[in-house]
Amino acid sequence: MNNKDSNISDLYVTLLHYPVINREGNIIISAVTNLDIHDISRACRTYGVKRFFIVTPDKEQQKISKEILDYWIYGKGGQLNPDRKEALQLVEIKSDIDSVRNEILKKTSKIPLVIATSAGYKGQVISCQNLKRDFLFNKNNKRPLILTFGTAFGLHESVYKNVDMILEPIKGSTTYNHLSVRCAVAIYLDRLLS
Protein backbone atom coordinates (compact mmCIF):
# COMPACT_ATOMS: atom_id res chain seq x y z
CA MET A 1 0.00 0.00 0.00
CA ASN A 2 3.14 2.21 0.13
CA ASN A 3 1.73 4.73 2.59
CA LYS A 4 4.10 7.64 3.04
CA ASP A 5 3.48 7.48 6.78
CA SER A 6 3.80 4.12 8.48
CA ASN A 7 2.54 5.51 11.80
CA ILE A 8 -0.94 5.85 10.41
CA SER A 9 -3.73 3.56 11.68
CA ASP A 10 -5.31 1.20 9.18
CA LEU A 11 -8.29 2.84 7.48
CA TYR A 12 -11.12 0.96 5.76
CA VAL A 13 -14.03 2.36 3.76
CA THR A 14 -17.52 0.85 3.74
CA LEU A 15 -20.39 1.78 1.41
CA LEU A 16 -23.78 0.70 2.78
CA HIS A 17 -26.74 -0.15 0.51
CA TYR A 18 -28.78 -1.22 3.56
CA PRO A 19 -30.05 0.10 5.91
CA VAL A 20 -30.35 3.41 4.04
CA ILE A 21 -33.30 5.73 3.44
CA ASN A 22 -35.15 6.94 0.37
CA ARG A 23 -36.46 10.44 -0.37
CA GLU A 24 -39.38 9.87 2.04
CA GLY A 25 -37.09 8.71 4.85
CA ASN A 26 -38.21 5.08 4.58
CA ILE A 27 -35.71 2.27 4.99
CA ILE A 28 -34.65 0.61 1.71
CA ILE A 29 -32.03 -1.57 0.07
CA SER A 30 -30.47 0.62 -2.64
CA ALA A 31 -29.00 -0.78 -5.85
CA VAL A 32 -25.25 -1.01 -6.26
CA THR A 33 -23.96 1.64 -8.70
CA ASN A 34 -21.14 0.65 -11.05
CA LEU A 35 -19.51 4.08 -10.86
CA ASP A 36 -19.51 4.05 -7.05
CA ILE A 37 -17.37 0.92 -7.17
CA HIS A 38 -14.93 2.48 -9.64
CA ASP A 39 -14.70 6.02 -8.28
CA ILE A 40 -14.50 5.06 -4.64
CA SER A 41 -11.99 2.25 -5.15
CA ARG A 42 -9.76 4.63 -7.15
CA ALA A 43 -9.96 7.22 -4.36
CA CYS A 44 -9.26 4.50 -1.76
CA ARG A 45 -6.23 3.32 -3.73
CA THR A 46 -4.96 6.91 -4.07
CA TYR A 47 -5.11 7.51 -0.32
CA GLY A 48 -3.82 4.13 0.87
CA VAL A 49 -7.10 2.77 2.26
CA LYS A 50 -6.68 -0.94 3.19
CA ARG A 51 -9.97 -2.34 1.81
CA PHE A 52 -13.18 -0.94 0.37
CA PHE A 53 -16.26 -2.93 1.45
CA ILE A 54 -19.47 -2.83 -0.55
CA VAL A 55 -22.30 -3.82 1.76
CA THR A 56 -25.61 -5.21 0.52
CA PRO A 57 -27.72 -8.07 1.89
CA ASP A 58 -29.32 -8.60 -1.54
CA LYS A 59 -27.91 -11.74 -3.17
CA GLU A 60 -28.69 -10.58 -6.71
CA GLN A 61 -26.90 -7.28 -6.10
CA GLN A 62 -23.96 -9.15 -4.63
CA LYS A 63 -23.82 -11.28 -7.77
CA ILE A 64 -23.87 -8.24 -10.09
CA SER A 65 -21.14 -6.56 -8.03
CA LYS A 66 -19.04 -9.73 -8.18
CA GLU A 67 -19.41 -9.85 -11.97
CA ILE A 68 -18.24 -6.24 -12.28
CA LEU A 69 -15.23 -6.97 -10.08
CA ASP A 70 -14.37 -10.16 -11.98
CA TYR A 71 -14.41 -8.32 -15.31
CA TRP A 72 -11.99 -5.70 -14.02
CA ILE A 73 -9.76 -7.99 -11.97
CA TYR A 74 -9.63 -11.22 -14.00
CA GLY A 75 -11.24 -10.28 -17.34
CA LYS A 76 -10.72 -7.92 -20.27
CA GLY A 77 -11.15 -4.78 -18.14
CA GLY A 78 -8.08 -5.46 -16.07
CA GLN A 79 -5.99 -6.42 -19.12
CA LEU A 80 -6.87 -3.17 -20.85
CA ASN A 81 -6.62 -1.01 -17.77
CA PRO A 82 -4.21 -2.33 -15.10
CA ASP A 83 -4.63 0.86 -13.03
CA ARG A 84 -8.31 0.15 -12.72
CA LYS A 85 -7.58 -3.45 -11.78
CA GLU A 86 -5.24 -2.27 -9.04
CA ALA A 87 -8.00 -0.13 -7.55
CA LEU A 88 -10.76 -2.72 -7.83
CA GLN A 89 -8.62 -5.34 -6.11
CA LEU A 90 -9.32 -3.40 -2.90
CA VAL A 91 -13.03 -4.16 -3.11
CA GLU A 92 -14.83 -6.83 -1.08
CA ILE A 93 -18.57 -7.55 -0.96
CA LYS A 94 -20.22 -8.11 2.41
CA SER A 95 -23.79 -8.65 3.64
CA ASP A 96 -23.72 -6.24 6.59
CA ILE A 97 -21.50 -3.97 8.64
CA ASP A 98 -21.00 -6.65 11.31
CA SER A 99 -19.42 -8.94 8.71
CA VAL A 100 -17.02 -6.09 7.84
CA ARG A 101 -16.19 -5.59 11.51
CA ASN A 102 -15.63 -9.34 12.03
CA GLU A 103 -13.46 -9.73 8.96
CA ILE A 104 -11.15 -6.93 10.10
CA LEU A 105 -11.08 -8.35 13.63
CA LYS A 106 -10.20 -11.78 12.23
CA LYS A 107 -7.45 -10.43 9.97
CA THR A 108 -5.88 -7.95 12.39
CA SER A 109 -6.87 -9.33 15.83
CA LYS A 110 -7.99 -5.78 16.65
CA ILE A 111 -11.53 -4.55 17.22
CA PRO A 112 -12.13 -1.79 14.66
CA LEU A 113 -13.75 1.56 15.45
CA VAL A 114 -16.72 2.33 13.21
CA ILE A 115 -17.12 5.95 12.12
CA ALA A 116 -20.32 6.98 10.38
CA THR A 117 -20.57 9.91 8.00
CA SER A 118 -23.59 12.10 7.34
CA ALA A 119 -24.49 15.13 5.25
CA GLY A 120 -26.70 16.63 7.93
CA TYR A 121 -26.30 14.89 11.30
CA LYS A 122 -27.30 17.24 14.14
CA GLY A 123 -25.87 15.39 17.18
CA GLN A 124 -22.33 15.16 18.52
CA VAL A 125 -19.68 14.69 15.86
CA ILE A 126 -15.91 14.44 15.70
CA SER A 127 -14.02 16.84 13.41
CA CYS A 128 -11.65 15.56 10.74
CA GLN A 129 -8.84 17.31 12.58
CA ASN A 130 -9.56 15.51 15.86
CA LEU A 131 -10.05 12.16 14.15
CA LYS A 132 -6.58 12.58 12.67
CA ARG A 133 -4.97 13.72 15.90
CA ASP A 134 -6.62 11.29 18.30
CA PHE A 135 -6.98 8.16 16.17
CA LEU A 136 -5.61 8.13 12.64
CA PHE A 137 -2.18 9.59 13.38
CA ASN A 138 -2.03 8.67 17.06
CA LYS A 139 0.54 5.94 17.75
CA ASN A 140 -1.35 4.96 20.91
CA ASN A 141 -4.42 4.04 18.90
CA LYS A 142 -4.08 0.43 17.90
CA ARG A 143 -7.61 0.01 16.54
CA PRO A 144 -8.29 0.07 12.79
CA LEU A 145 -10.87 2.61 11.59
CA ILE A 146 -13.88 1.91 9.36
CA LEU A 147 -15.25 5.00 7.60
CA THR A 148 -18.89 4.27 6.74
CA PHE A 149 -20.91 5.91 3.97
CA GLY A 150 -24.55 5.58 2.97
CA THR A 151 -26.03 5.48 -0.53
CA ALA A 152 -29.48 6.77 -1.64
CA PHE A 153 -30.61 9.51 0.80
CA GLY A 154 -28.16 8.45 3.48
CA LEU A 155 -27.69 6.01 6.35
CA HIS A 156 -30.76 4.95 8.34
CA GLU A 157 -30.80 6.31 11.91
CA SER A 158 -30.31 2.79 13.32
CA VAL A 159 -26.77 2.84 11.92
CA TYR A 160 -25.83 5.87 14.03
CA LYS A 161 -26.79 4.04 17.24
CA ASN A 162 -24.28 1.27 16.59
CA VAL A 163 -21.15 3.22 15.68
CA ASP A 164 -18.28 4.53 17.76
CA MET A 165 -18.16 8.04 16.26
CA ILE A 166 -19.89 10.25 13.74
CA LEU A 167 -17.70 12.40 11.52
CA GLU A 168 -18.58 16.07 10.97
CA PRO A 169 -20.60 16.75 7.78
CA ILE A 170 -18.70 18.31 4.87
CA LYS A 171 -19.44 22.01 4.69
CA GLY A 172 -18.58 23.75 1.45
CA SER A 173 -18.84 27.52 1.12
CA THR A 174 -22.65 27.54 0.83
CA THR A 175 -25.59 26.00 2.70
CA TYR A 176 -26.14 23.44 -0.11
CA ASN A 177 -25.19 19.96 1.12
CA HIS A 178 -26.01 17.47 -1.61
CA LEU A 179 -22.68 16.05 -2.71
CA SER A 180 -22.63 12.65 -4.39
CA VAL A 181 -21.30 9.89 -2.15
CA ARG A 182 -18.44 9.47 -4.63
CA CYS A 183 -17.33 13.08 -4.12
CA ALA A 184 -17.93 12.94 -0.36
CA VAL A 185 -15.63 9.92 0.02
CA ALA A 186 -12.93 11.67 -2.02
CA ILE A 187 -13.13 14.85 0.05
CA TYR A 188 -13.04 13.02 3.40
CA LEU A 189 -10.06 10.90 2.32
CA ASP A 190 -8.24 14.04 1.18
CA ARG A 191 -9.00 15.85 4.44
CA LEU A 192 -7.88 12.89 6.52
CA LEU A 193 -4.94 11.52 4.55
CA SER A 194 -3.37 14.04 2.17
Added chain:
Amino acid sequence: MNNKDSNISDLYVTLLHYPVINREGNIIISAVTNLDIHDISRACRTYGVKRFFIVTPDKEQQKISKEILDYWIYGKGGQLNPDRKEALQLVEIKSDIDSVRNEILKKTSKIPLVIATSAGYKGQVISCQNLKRDFLFNKNNKRPLILTFGTAFGLHESVYKNVDMILEPIKGSTTYNHLSVRCAVAIYLDRLLS
Protein backbone atom coordinates in the same frame (compact mmCIF):
# COMPACT_ATOMS: atom_id res chain seq x y z
CA MET B 1 -24.71 31.86 -4.38
CA ASN B 2 -24.47 32.77 -0.64
CA ASN B 3 -20.73 32.44 -0.38
CA LYS B 4 -19.57 32.75 3.20
CA ASP B 5 -16.78 35.01 2.05
CA SER B 6 -17.66 37.89 -0.23
CA ASN B 7 -14.00 38.80 -0.76
CA ILE B 8 -13.46 35.70 -2.81
CA SER B 9 -12.82 35.97 -6.57
CA ASP B 10 -15.39 34.45 -8.89
CA LEU B 11 -14.52 30.84 -9.66
CA TYR B 12 -15.75 28.88 -12.69
CA VAL B 13 -15.27 25.22 -13.53
CA THR B 14 -14.82 23.86 -17.07
CA LEU B 15 -14.86 20.22 -18.13
CA LEU B 16 -13.20 19.66 -21.51
CA HIS B 17 -14.17 16.82 -23.86
CA TYR B 18 -11.83 18.16 -26.52
CA PRO B 19 -8.89 18.42 -26.91
CA VAL B 20 -8.21 15.46 -24.61
CA ILE B 21 -6.17 12.29 -25.06
CA ASN B 22 -6.98 8.60 -25.09
CA ARG B 23 -4.97 5.74 -23.55
CA GLU B 24 -2.45 5.94 -26.42
CA GLY B 25 -1.97 9.69 -26.01
CA ASN B 26 -3.83 10.53 -29.23
CA ILE B 27 -6.12 13.52 -29.39
CA ILE B 28 -9.84 12.68 -29.23
CA ILE B 29 -13.28 14.09 -28.53
CA SER B 30 -14.58 12.17 -25.51
CA ALA B 31 -18.26 11.49 -24.89
CA VAL B 32 -20.13 13.50 -22.29
CA THR B 33 -20.87 11.38 -19.18
CA ASN B 34 -24.20 11.88 -17.44
CA LEU B 35 -22.72 11.38 -13.99
CA ASP B 36 -19.98 13.96 -14.61
CA ILE B 37 -22.70 16.55 -15.16
CA HIS B 38 -24.52 15.58 -11.96
CA ASP B 39 -21.59 15.02 -9.62
CA ILE B 40 -19.59 18.03 -10.71
CA SER B 41 -22.54 20.44 -10.72
CA ARG B 42 -23.45 19.28 -7.19
CA ALA B 43 -19.86 19.86 -6.03
CA CYS B 44 -19.82 23.26 -7.77
CA ARG B 45 -23.09 24.24 -6.08
CA THR B 46 -21.75 23.10 -2.69
CA TYR B 47 -18.66 25.26 -2.98
CA GLY B 48 -20.24 28.37 -4.53
CA VAL B 49 -18.76 28.03 -8.03
CA LYS B 50 -20.41 30.58 -10.37
CA ARG B 51 -20.94 28.40 -13.46
CA PHE B 52 -19.93 24.92 -14.61
CA PHE B 53 -19.14 24.78 -18.34
CA ILE B 54 -19.28 21.53 -20.26
CA VAL B 55 -17.10 21.90 -23.34
CA THR B 56 -17.54 19.78 -26.46
CA PRO B 57 -17.41 20.79 -30.12
CA ASP B 58 -19.57 17.78 -31.08
CA LYS B 59 -23.09 18.94 -31.95
CA GLU B 60 -24.68 15.56 -31.14
CA GLN B 61 -23.00 15.50 -27.73
CA GLN B 62 -24.15 19.08 -27.10
CA LYS B 63 -27.71 18.00 -27.95
CA ILE B 64 -27.59 15.01 -25.56
CA SER B 65 -26.19 17.22 -22.80
CA LYS B 66 -28.94 19.78 -23.40
CA GLU B 67 -31.59 17.06 -23.14
CA ILE B 68 -30.19 15.88 -19.81
CA LEU B 69 -30.17 19.44 -18.49
CA ASP B 70 -33.72 20.10 -19.73
CA TYR B 71 -35.01 16.99 -17.98
CA TRP B 72 -33.51 18.07 -14.68
CA ILE B 73 -34.21 21.78 -14.94
CA TYR B 74 -37.61 21.96 -16.70
CA GLY B 75 -38.85 18.34 -16.68
CA LYS B 76 -39.79 15.59 -14.26
CA GLY B 77 -36.28 15.34 -12.80
CA GLY B 78 -36.36 18.83 -11.36
CA GLN B 79 -39.89 18.41 -10.02
CA LEU B 80 -38.93 15.24 -8.18
CA ASN B 81 -35.57 16.48 -7.04
CA PRO B 82 -35.32 20.28 -6.61
CA ASP B 83 -31.83 20.00 -5.09
CA ARG B 84 -30.59 18.40 -8.28
CA LYS B 85 -32.29 21.10 -10.33
CA GLU B 86 -30.53 23.77 -8.28
CA ALA B 87 -27.15 22.20 -9.06
CA LEU B 88 -27.81 21.61 -12.76
CA GLN B 89 -28.89 25.21 -13.26
CA LEU B 90 -25.19 26.07 -12.96
CA VAL B 91 -24.37 24.14 -16.11
CA GLU B 92 -23.76 25.67 -19.54
CA ILE B 93 -22.66 23.93 -22.73
CA LYS B 94 -19.92 25.51 -24.85
CA SER B 95 -17.98 24.52 -27.96
CA ASP B 96 -14.49 25.44 -26.76
CA ILE B 97 -12.56 27.08 -23.97
CA ASP B 98 -12.39 30.40 -25.84
CA SER B 99 -16.19 30.60 -25.81
CA VAL B 100 -16.09 30.09 -22.03
CA ARG B 101 -13.48 32.83 -21.70
CA ASN B 102 -15.47 35.22 -23.90
CA GLU B 103 -18.73 34.59 -22.12
CA ILE B 104 -17.19 35.41 -18.74
CA LEU B 105 -15.50 38.49 -20.22
CA LYS B 106 -18.82 39.62 -21.68
CA LYS B 107 -20.73 39.08 -18.43
CA THR B 108 -18.16 40.48 -16.00
CA SER B 109 -16.09 42.86 -18.19
CA LYS B 110 -13.02 41.15 -16.73
CA ILE B 111 -10.54 38.90 -18.54
CA PRO B 112 -10.54 35.57 -16.71
CA LEU B 113 -7.43 33.64 -15.73
CA VAL B 114 -7.44 30.07 -17.00
CA ILE B 115 -5.99 27.43 -14.67
CA ALA B 116 -5.43 23.94 -16.00
CA THR B 117 -5.35 20.84 -13.81
CA SER B 118 -3.39 17.65 -14.40
CA ALA B 119 -2.81 14.33 -12.68
CA GLY B 120 0.82 14.18 -13.69
CA TYR B 121 2.10 17.48 -15.11
CA LYS B 122 5.87 17.74 -14.69
CA GLY B 123 6.44 21.46 -15.40
CA GLN B 124 5.95 24.51 -13.20
CA VAL B 125 2.74 24.48 -11.20
CA ILE B 126 1.04 26.67 -8.63
CA SER B 127 0.05 25.12 -5.29
CA CYS B 128 -3.54 25.27 -4.03
CA GLN B 129 -2.28 27.33 -1.10
CA ASN B 130 -0.67 29.96 -3.36
CA LEU B 131 -3.65 30.05 -5.72
CA LYS B 132 -5.81 30.87 -2.69
CA ARG B 133 -3.44 33.46 -1.27
CA ASP B 134 -2.46 35.23 -4.49
CA PHE B 135 -5.68 35.01 -6.52
CA LEU B 136 -8.77 33.44 -4.99
CA PHE B 137 -8.71 35.27 -1.64
CA ASN B 138 -6.64 38.26 -2.75
CA LYS B 139 -8.70 41.47 -2.86
CA ASN B 140 -6.26 42.94 -5.38
CA ASN B 141 -7.07 40.24 -7.90
CA LYS B 142 -10.02 41.41 -9.94
CA ARG B 143 -9.89 38.63 -12.53
CA PRO B 144 -12.28 35.67 -12.39
CA LEU B 145 -10.70 32.21 -12.35
CA ILE B 146 -11.55 29.29 -14.62
CA LEU B 147 -10.51 25.91 -13.24
CA THR B 148 -10.16 23.54 -16.21
CA PHE B 149 -10.43 19.74 -16.12
CA GLY B 150 -9.95 17.12 -18.80
CA THR B 151 -11.96 13.95 -19.38
CA ALA B 152 -10.69 10.61 -20.80
CA PHE B 153 -6.91 10.35 -20.17
CA GLY B 154 -6.52 14.07 -19.54
CA LEU B 155 -6.06 17.40 -21.31
CA HIS B 156 -4.06 17.43 -24.55
CA GLU B 157 -0.70 19.20 -24.24
CA SER B 158 -1.90 22.04 -26.47
CA VAL B 159 -4.24 23.15 -23.67
CA TYR B 160 -1.33 23.73 -21.30
CA LYS B 161 0.29 26.15 -23.73
CA ASN B 162 -2.74 28.44 -23.69
CA VAL B 163 -3.46 28.75 -19.99
CA ASP B 164 -2.30 31.22 -17.35
CA MET B 165 -1.41 28.69 -14.66
CA ILE B 166 -1.27 24.95 -14.01
CA LEU B 167 -2.46 23.74 -10.63
CA GLU B 168 -0.41 21.16 -8.70
CA PRO B 169 -1.54 17.56 -9.18
CA ILE B 170 -3.46 15.98 -6.30
CA LYS B 171 -1.16 13.73 -4.32
CA GLY B 172 -2.82 11.25 -2.00
CA SER B 173 -0.80 9.15 0.41
CA THR B 174 0.48 6.73 -2.26
CA THR B 175 2.06 7.00 -5.70
CA TYR B 176 -1.22 5.94 -7.40
CA ASN B 177 -2.70 8.91 -9.26
CA HIS B 178 -5.80 7.75 -11.10
CA LEU B 179 -8.69 9.57 -9.48
CA SER B 180 -11.88 10.03 -11.48
CA VAL B 181 -12.39 13.57 -12.74
CA ARG B 182 -15.51 13.75 -10.55
CA CYS B 183 -13.48 13.07 -7.42
CA ALA B 184 -10.62 15.33 -8.54
CA VAL B 185 -12.98 18.31 -9.00
CA ALA B 186 -14.48 17.71 -5.54
CA ILE B 187 -11.07 17.51 -3.87
CA TYR B 188 -9.75 20.67 -5.57
CA LEU B 189 -12.89 22.64 -4.68
CA ASP B 190 -12.60 21.48 -1.07
CA ARG B 191 -8.93 22.41 -0.93
CA LEU B 192 -9.57 25.82 -2.44
CA LEU B 193 -12.89 26.83 -0.93
CA SER B 194 -13.76 24.96 2.28
